[in-house]
Amino acid sequence: MMVQPVGIAIERVSKSFGAMQALADIDVQVKAGEFLSLIGPSGCGKTTLLKCVAGLLPVDAGRIVIGSRSVSGPGGHEASLVFQDFALLPWATARENAEFGLLLRGAPAAERAAAARHALAKVGLAGSFEEAYPSQLSGGMQQRVGLARALAVNPQVLLMDEPFASIDEQTRRILQDDLLRLWSEERKTVVLVTHSMEEAIYLSDRVVVLSPRPGRVHRVLDVPLARPREKLDVRASGEFARLVDELWQILKKMQ
Amino acid sequence: MTPRLTPEPAFGRAGLAAVAGLLIVWEVLGRLQLTIFIPSASTVAAAWWELLANGTLLRSASSSLLSLAKGFVPAAVLGIALGLAMGRFRTLREVLDGWINALMSAPLSALVPVLIALFGVRDTVVAATVFLFSFFVIVVNTMTGVRGTERSLVEMARSYGAGEAALFARIYLPAALPAILLGLRLGAVQAVKGMVVGEMLISLVGFGERLIYYGNTFLIPELYAVIVSVLIIALLSATLVQACERALVRWK
Numbered sequence: 001m002m003v004q005p006v007g008i009a010i011e012r013v014s015k016s017f018g019a020m021q022a023l024a025d026i027d028v029q030v031k032a033g034e035f036l037s038l039i040g041p042s043g044c045g046k047t048t049l050l051k052c053v054a055g056l057l058p059v060d061a062g063r064i065v066i067g068s069r070s071v072s073g074p075g076g077h078e079a080s081l082v083f084q085d086f087a088l089l090p091w092a093t094a095r096e097n098a099e100f101g102l103l104l105r106g107a108p109a110a111e112r113a114a115a116a117r118h119a120l121a122k123v124g125l126a127g128s129f130e131e132a133y134p135s136q137l138s139g140g141m142q143q144r145v146g147l148a149r150a151l152a153v154n155p156q157v158l159l160m161d162e163p164f165a166s167i168d169e170q171t172r173r174i175l176q177d178d179l180l181r182l183w184s185e186e187r188k189t190v191v192l193v194t195h196s197m198e199e200a201i202y203l204s205d206r207v208v209v210l211s212p213r214p215g216r217v218h219r220v221l222d223v224p225l226a227r228p229r230e231k232l233d234v235r236a237s238g239e240f241a242r243l244v245d246e247l248w249q250i251l252k253k254m255q
Numbered sequence: 256m257t258p259r260l261t262p263e264p265a266f267g268r269a270g271l272a273a274v275a276g277l278l279i280v281w282e283v284l285g286r287l288q289l290t291i292f293i294p295s296a297s298t299v300a301a302a303w304w305e306l307l308a309n310g311t312l313l314r315s316a317s318s319s320l321l322s323l324a325k326g327f328v329p330a331a332v333l334g335i336a337l338g339l340a341m342g343r344f345r346t347l348r349e350v351l352d353g354w355i356n357a358l359m360s361a362p363l364s365a366l367v368p369v370l371i372a373l374f375g376v377r378d379t380v381v382a383a384t385v386f387l388f389s390f391f392v393i394v395v396n397t398m399t400g401v402r403g404t405e406r407s408l409v410e411m412a413r414s415y416g417a418g419e420a421a422l423f424a425r426i427y428l429p430a431a432l433p434a435i436l437l438g439l440r441l442g443a444v445q446a447v448k449g450m451v452v453g454e455m456l457i458s459l460v461g462f463g464e465r466l467i468y469y470g471n472t473f474l475i476p477e478l479y480a481v482i483v484s485v486l487i488i489a490l491l492s493a494t495l496v497q498a499c500e501r502a503l504v505r506w507k
Contacts, residue, residue, distance in 0.1 A: 051410075054414050055414075056410055056413060056414060074413045074414050074416065075413070075414070075415060075416025075417075076416075080414075080415075081410075081411065081414045083407050083410075083411060084407075085405075085407050087405070087407040087408055087410070087411035089408065089426075089429070090506055091429045091430075091432070091504075091506045092506075100411075100412075100415065100425075101415040103425075104412065104415040104416055104417050104421055104425070105415065105416060133506045135506070153415070
């Protein structure tokens with residue numbers, strides 16, 4: 001089941017919406033198995049960039065390569081998206097939601113059910129939760145289903161668009177720890193869009209800071225904190241605080 | 256959170272109490288013998304029973320219900336299809352939206368003579384009237400349901416490789432289902448209206464023929480008995496659609 005992680009090459013990517021230039025000349029190399037965050041003030045195009053990587057938006061110039069495949073449209077099997085608003089089908093149970101990616105890719109029912117169960121168990125939603133509808137689940141649990149759906153297709157890359165932004169702080173920290181644990185077990189490449197400096201530092205190997213209008217790569221910050229961070233109580237360390245402050249100083253000067 | 260479109264049961268305790276209250280007021284008003292146009296509820300009930308027993312209601316109903324089905328089923332099928340297409344494709348929506356709105360608010364009864372000219376004086380006219388009365392509300396509700404689909408659901412499905420057909424079947428249709436069923440429920444009530452209007456204007460068939468006849472001959476209790484029957488059919492149609500809603504939309 002384990003897949004080899006792949007890198008992502010974002011090369012001189014530009015993107016405009018009408019007269020508004022959203023991205024200008026973006027160059028980012030994501031290493032295989034790396035956890036990379038995109039952060040920046042609103043209007044910096046971080047979500048636009050993520051959607052370009054997912055193939056949902058075509059780029060105007062430059063190119064994006066995931067592994068060995070050049071991205072030309074949505075539906076590539078290398079990457080799964082995780083959405084800020086979870087994007088769960090309200091009419092489908094947790095299990096049916098987790099199966100949805102496989103369903104669209106034409107997998108047989110037995111294989112779908114097995115993969116969905118396995119993925120739900122991985123995100124901590126085994127048993128009776130499988131048959132619950134999203135409206136019966138808390139926000140944190142809904143995003144666990146969203147994550148299970150992304151994992152069920154066994155992608156090499158996870159693209160996460162502010163996945164924990166609408167989840168309360170306590171639950172968010174638990175989800176962040178669970179994500180780190182999953183990431184170390186599954187060896188996936190992760191690109192995470194966030195507006196939380198703590199989240200970016202806590203989770204990432206590197207943080208790419210984008211500047212707004214048009215979005216450009218402003219700085220790339222290395223995060224040399226030891227792993228596994230979910231076990232080392234990294235949030236309480238002075239080094240963590242120093243890195244968050246360094247990121248804050250960069251972002252503050254941009255305002 | 257999407258708005259709740261599934262209705263409460265039509266016959267709650269308060270609803271039954273209201274009907275009982277209305278019947279009592281009606282009975283009292285009738286007993287006062289103010290005018291022959293307000294017969295008491297019991298007189299109407301007796302007339303209704305008589306019409307049922309001598310087969311008049313069943314004869315009318317068989318003709319009326321057939322026209323109702325012949326008009327409503329195509330209105331539902333075509334209305335949902337057009338509504339889905341208009342919800343999804345902007346150009347189509349821009350071309351047809353004005354027409355749909357105009358025809359939905361137009362006094363459709365005025366069009367029945369045109370239908371008679373087109374179809375002749377036959378039950379086909381009644382089916383056509385039923386169609387016209389119920390079609391537009393089904394189109395508009397279906398279209399609204401499709402347009403209310405969460406964008407992120409569409410993006411999510413596309414990100415897993417969904418093409419246009421899969422988007423329709425897996426996202427737009429289920430997302431619009433509550434609104435479609437609401438449209439069908441409103442459409443069913445409109446359809447009964449259309450049925451009576453059509454039958455009355457050509458005055459040869461079904462309940463409409465009876466309404467004209469009893470109206471013209473001042474058989475007022477019988478007239479009310481037919482009106483009550485029509486109301487019962489309208490309520491039953493709406494309740495039937497509502498039962499489908501409960502079966503299909505269990506996730507709310």
